[in-house]
Amino acid sequence: MPEHDQAEVLYLQIAESIAMPIRAGTLARGERIPSVRELARHHSVSLGTVVQAYRMLEDSRLIVARPRSGYFVAARPPRPPEPETSNPPADSMAVDVSSLAARVMQLAHDPGYVSFGAACPSADLFAEERVRRATSRAVQRHRATLTQYIVGSGDESLRRAIARHALRMGCQLDARDIVVTNSCLESITLCLRAVTQPGDVVALESPTLFSFLEILEDLHLRALEIPTHPRTGISLDALQLAFETQPVKAVLAVPTLSNPMGASMPPADRRRLAQMVAERGIPLIEDVTYNDLAEQDGQRRAVRSFDTTGHVMLCSSFSKTVAPGLRLGWVDAGRWGTKVARMKQVTSGSQSAMLQRAMADLLMQPGIEANYRQMRSTIAARVDEVRGLIAQHFPKGTRVTDPPGGFILWVELPHGTDSLALFQACLAEGIVIAPGTMFSATNHFRHCIRLGLAGRWDDAHRHALRRVGALAEDMSTLR
Ligand SMILES: Cc1ncc(COP(=O)(O)O)c(C=O)c1O
Incomplete structure (x- = not known):
């Protein structure tokens, strides 16, 4: 090094x-x-x-x-309590979140607003210069690829780099089984298409990432939300019960730093989850997008590392940790590998070889670990500061998660607060938040909001957060 x-x-x-x-x-x-x-x-x-x-x-x-x-x-202001385990209905539901999610995401990326709406790190959190250098090296060395058709499941050097990278999560992957995709969401879509039919039931965390719900909506799948604890993640007892009582065809989970709760499953639960899906023959689609941002090794370890039967389909991307602009993700779909590779070819062919080589170069550099650390420390300090601001400026009775890494906070406002009305009131002041209703097919999170804290961070953002608290306070005193 x-x-x-x-x-x-x-x-x-x-x-x-x-x-x-x-x-x-x-x-x-x-x-x-x-x-x-x-x-x-x-x-x-x-x-x-x-x-x-x-x-x-x-x-x-x-x-x-x-x-x-x-x-x-240093002295720190008191922190609010954490939310409790979620309690969604026991039945699966059709999904209808995409119009709200699309509107919020469009506003969240509009530079005219102070935004807490998205979960996208700003450029200063990435090693921008390294990305630029790796990309121009790739252009210099592999000029010919710019004018060639690319076939196959991905560039060999990138697939090898990913397999090496996966060792950090305790996974020993064969580079030949890895399919390079556009993004993690593309990987997840391919997996869902490979293992479900329209009308099937998919079990997932509750609340869950709105993008997962959008995919389910698009594929006409039903969402079965499983109680989820803000620290330890999806309840395995509730999932077991769901396996026994509902026709679950797949599980989609983010065991490390779930979005929006920020939960990370304990290692023993990861092992048990791998056993549960193997016993039932149900595929688990595991999203490991945030594993590199976990503070502890045990939380970095993937459920896939306990899988001995090929039932865990591992999906990830580099959008949150290395370079979102290169648009590269990957999947190792276990026993459904051949089907997923074929579907990827049929739907969108291969990614740019030049960008894949640049990513392989970045992943193989020893400095990558320092980048993750730098990102983790910067974000942890910010998240801690925001939890303090929430304690001071949000209404009494507010609860907020305390995730072991990552840049997302899930805020539970006093019951009866309408997060959609709060979203509108914030918008009128040039602030974007994500209302809780986006993160569930149920109506259980109307009093919640998600704050994404990886964007710009300055005094305007501190002020905006105080305003979100004051507006929520006004709403709770008006009730
Ligand atoms: C858990 C999780 N998975 C996947 C994604 C999307 O990643 P990509 O842009 O690679 O599809 C996000 C983005 O917010 C996320 O939070």
Whole structure:
């Protein structure tokens, strides 16, 4: 690894080793943390590396320096409680969310608004320069591919890089089984088409990503929402009951940093889920888009890593972690691999070879781990700050998730608050939020909103969040 990359990884590692116990409450407010000298000795690094780590923690408002006394854990405003396990109806439903979702997403990407509507990281969170360099290297080295037709399931070097990358999730994939796609949502659509027929029932988290519901709507599939805990994810007891009482044809889940709850299943649940779907012969479509953003190794591990029968179809992309503009995703569809590869060919052929080579180059660079760390730390500090703002400025009784990574918060406002009316009131002030009704085929989340925090972050955004709180407060006092 080049020296500057090594130094970057080191200071981020040191910052994380202090930030994690602070966020978990193990290091309490006002507690003294090791001096620069002590920590440098402990990790066998230079004083400069520790100073850089402490500067970053100060910027994140996690620690404060007191002249001549050292560094201390900063005082933090109280945080609101977390939501409870969701409680959706026990029957499957037809889906109708696409018109609202389309309107919200169009506004969320309009630069004229202060937006918390989307889950798209802004350019500064990616290693922009690296992406640019890798892309121009690919053009220089593989000019011929620009004027050639590309056939097959993907560029070999990219499929090998993905297989290597998947080791981080505990998965040993054969590069030949990987199909390169446009995006994670394309991968998921292909999987659903391979294993279901119109009218079939698909079990998923509740609330769930509106894009999943849109796909179900498009394919005329029914959504069976399963109770989901904001920390531990989909309830396996409820899923087992659903297997016994409903004609479930597939499960679609995001075991790590689900969207919108941010839940991450404990490792034992991941193993049990792999066993459950194998016993019933039901395919699990596992979305691992956010696994690289998880703070702990156990949460990075995919359910697929426990799969011995090929029932887990693994889907992902690089849209949230490496470079959304390259538009590359992938799928390893287990026992449905041949069918999915054929469907991909028939529907949209292959991706650009040049961009695939650029992505392979990026994935093989040692600095990629430092990029993930940098993104994780920047976002964790922001999410923590926003939870504090919610505690101060949102109505009494508001609950908010506390995800172990990622950039999405799910906010449960006092019951009776109408998130659609709040969405309209925010819009009138130039602010976009995502109303809870987008994230379910049921009407159970009308009092909830999702905040996406990976976009720009500045004082205008802080002010806008205070306004969202004040508008919600007005609505709850009017009721
Ligand atoms: C869990 C999850 N999967 C997939 C996607 C979409 O990824 P892509 O753009 O690669 O389709 C999102 C985007 O918000 C997401 O949150």
